[in-house]
Amino acid sequence: MIPNAFWQPRSNLKDVYISLIAVITVIIWYHFVFKKPKKNPPLPPGPWGLPLVGNIFSLDQSNLHKCLAKLSETYGPIMKIRLGTRLCIVINSATIAKEVHKDHDNIFANRDRTAAASAASWGGTDIVWSPHGDHWRMLRKICVKELLNSTRLDALYDHRRREIRTMVNTIYSKTSNSIDIGDLIFHTMYKVMANMMWGGTPEGGEMANFTEKFRDALEKIVPILLAPNITDLFPVLAKFDIQGLAQQARMMCMWFDSEFDTIIDQRLGNEDKEEMKDFLQVLLHLKDDGDLKTHFTTTDIKALLLNLLAAGTKSSVATVEWAMTELLREPKFMKKAQEEIDEVVGVNNILEEAHCSKLHYLNAIVNETLRLHPGVPLSFPKCPSESCTVSGYMIPKGTKILVNIWAIQRDITYWKNPLEFQPDRFLGSECEWGYNGKNPNYIPFGSGRRICVGIPLAERMVPYLLASLLHSFNWKLPEGTKIDLSDTFGLELKKRTPLIAIPLPRLSDKRLYI
Ligand code: HEM
Numbered sequence: 417m418i419p420n421a422f423w424q425p426r427s428n429l430k431d432v433y434i435s436l437i438a439v440i441t442v443i444i445w446y447h448f449v450f451k452k453p454k455k456n457p458p459l460p461p462g463p464w465g466l467p468l469v470g471n472i473f474s475l476d477q478s479n480l481h482k483c484l485a486k487l488s489e490t491y492g493p494i495m496k497i498r499l500g501t502r503l504c505i506v507i508n509s510a511t512i513a514k515e516v517h518k519d520h521d522n523i524f525a526n527r528d529r530t531a532a533a534s535a536a537s538w539g540g541t542d543i544v545w546s547p548h549g550d551h552w553r554m555l556r557k558i559c560v561k562e563l564l565n566s567t568r569l570d571a572l573y574d575h576r577r578r579e580i581r582t583m584v585n586t587i588y589s590k591t592s593n594s595i596d597i598g599d600l601i602f603h604t605m606y607k608v609m610a611n612m613m614w615g616g617t618p619e620g621g622e623m624a625n626f627t628e629k630f631r632d633a634l635e636k637i638v639p640i641l642l643a644p645n646i647t648d649l650f651p652v653l654a655k656f657d658i659q660g661l662a663q664q665a666r667m668m669c670m671w672f673d674s675e676f677d678t679i680i681d682q683r684l685g686n687e688d689k690e691e692m693k694d695f696l697q698v699l700l701h702l703k704d705d706g707d708l709k710t711h712f713t714t715t716d717i718k719a720l721l722l723n724l725l726a727a728g729t730k731s732s733v734a735t736v737e738w739a740m741t742e743l744l745r746e747p748k749f750m751k752k753a754q755e756e757i758d759e760v761v762g763v764n765n766i767l768e769e770a771h772c773s774k775l776h777y778l779n780a781i782v783n784e785t786l787r788l789h790p791g792v793p794l795s796f797p798k799c800p801s802e803s804c805t806v807s808g809y810m811i812p813k814g815t816k817i818l819v820n821i822w823a824i825q826r827d828i829t830y831w832k833n834p835l836e837f838q839p840d841r842f843l844g845s846e847c848e849w850g851y852n853g854k855n856p857n858y859i860p861f862g863s864g865r866r867i868c869v870g871i872p873l874a875e876r877m878v879p880y881l882l883a884s885l886l887h888s889f890n891w892k893l894p895e896g897t898k899i900d901l902s903d904t905f906g907l908e909l910k911k912r913t914p915l916i917a918i919p920l921p922r923l924s925d926k927r928l929y930i
Contacts, residue, residue, distance in 0.1 A: 460809040462496035470498025481793035485823035500649020504816040508823040510856035517864035528799035528816040535665035542719035575611035588929035598737040614696040676718040730908040731791025738789035745899040767887045772879040780842035786860035793822035793909045889919035
């Protein structure tokens with residue numbers, strides 16, 4: 417009998433089934449053994465949180481930078497925490513921060529804007545809270561082109577010089593009396609900013625005590641911006657302002673709005689009288705002449721003025737106050753800085769801003785202060801515009817990202833004796849320590865495209881302020897007081913107790929104080 421050929425319809429169906437099952441089994445076996453299913457990378461590790469609220473109650477808000485650094489000792493340099501139902505990823509290492517700032521800079525250039533931040537910034541129209549896009553690019557370009565570049569700042573030197581001379585004179589008038597250093601620097605820095613931006617605020621009249629009121633308003637708005645807000649913790653509640661924080665922030669914003677209206681009105685009223693070339697004038701021209709693409713409004717002007725005034729004063733003031741604190745704690749550093757200043761400037765001369773580039777030791781003190789007490793301890797929150805992988809972990813789109821600058825700049829794997837104030841570590845290798853964020857271990861001004869826009873001004877003002885205090889005066893602590901190095905977390909890293917010190921003139925002639 418001739419066996420059935422396999423193509424013959426009458427072939428044994430059972431055999432065909434068996435062969436089919438065998439082939440499928442082999443494919444499945446091969447798939448499981450050799451081709452593991454492609455899994456998404458995991459989320460970073462992190463502490464367990466309570467249902468719904470997450471880790472919110474275990475975070476010490478007044479010491480957030482330290483608390484996050486401590487947690488990272490257990491969970492590693494990249495970790496997740498839950499703020500309500502929101503995921504937040506904290507980066508405590510330079511290598512991983514570099515991935516965010518350099519490799520994925522485009523994705524992480526968005527801000528994570530809270531409800532209060534939105535309300536306090538005219539709906540996030542300002543430079544700090546704008547999402548990454550055309551509007552933000554336009555604001556940055558205006559700031560850099562019209563104010564924060566070397567040529568423009570050189571041209572505005574007179575404003576800075578005048579206010580520094582006034583400061584020296586004020587201190588001289590309080591010789592041998594206790595002075596609140598932060599308060600003094602705030603007034604000087606505020607006036608420098610106001611002068612450069614809109615020609616200064618005349619005290620008296622409608623604007624009486626604007627400096628004080630402005631400072632007061634800034635102090636009030638910070639806790640509102642930092643308070644944990646149910647609206648942000650549970651995005652489903654975004655429409656409800658349960659704690660009223662957004663409303664409070666909006667009220668503060670309205671106050672700034674009306675003060676800036678007065679400043680703008682005064683300027684518009686004076687336009688025919690004199691051709692002013694300050695920042696506000698440029699902004700008003702831009703608003704009137706701008707094309708549809710730029711679409712620059714009066715609200716944008718106010719938001720920009722507030723941004724620069726607040727960001728420009730707060731962290732610069734904190735840096736000078738911390739530097740003076742460290743120098744009073746270790747007078748040998750103060751002496752060395754004064755000797756250098758005497759060599760470059762002399763005690764028979766007035767110190768000018770241009771001298772500062774020759775004061776290498778003083779600049780090392782500023783660098784070391786910015787390392788140990790960074791003006792902004794946690795970078796402003798970022799938010800990835802798409803999901804991506806960082807250091808082998810999944811970072812989902814829309815996560816809140818915090819880079820812990822304070823922890824990175826104290827990392828023992830990179831810094832020798834990181835907790836000690838040692839200005840000498842910054843001597844002789846200046847290019848390695850630029851403020852441009854290129855060295856991921858030293859990022860006091862942040863890094864990537866959202867890096868601080870005010871670096872050129874901070875680079876001029878902070879050394880100039882500090883050198884002026886040290887050149888004109890010797891300083892001592894009031895009898896019976898001690899240096900307090902404790903800090904408190906805020907938009908800037910503040911001293912917990914203000915630094916109070918007593919000035920004693922050291923220049924050769926009292927006319928140098930006028
Ligand atoms: C010692 C002084 C200063 C320090 C330590 C400092 C530090 C910083 C840091 C860490 C950031 C966040 C960067 C990021 O998110 O990655 C920032 C942003 C910013 N800073 Fe500064 N800053 C200082 C002075 C200034 C000054 C003088 C101005 C203005 C005149 C200024 C204006 C701004 C603005 C507008 C932003 C937001 C930039 C953006 O989102 O595009 N800062 N600063």
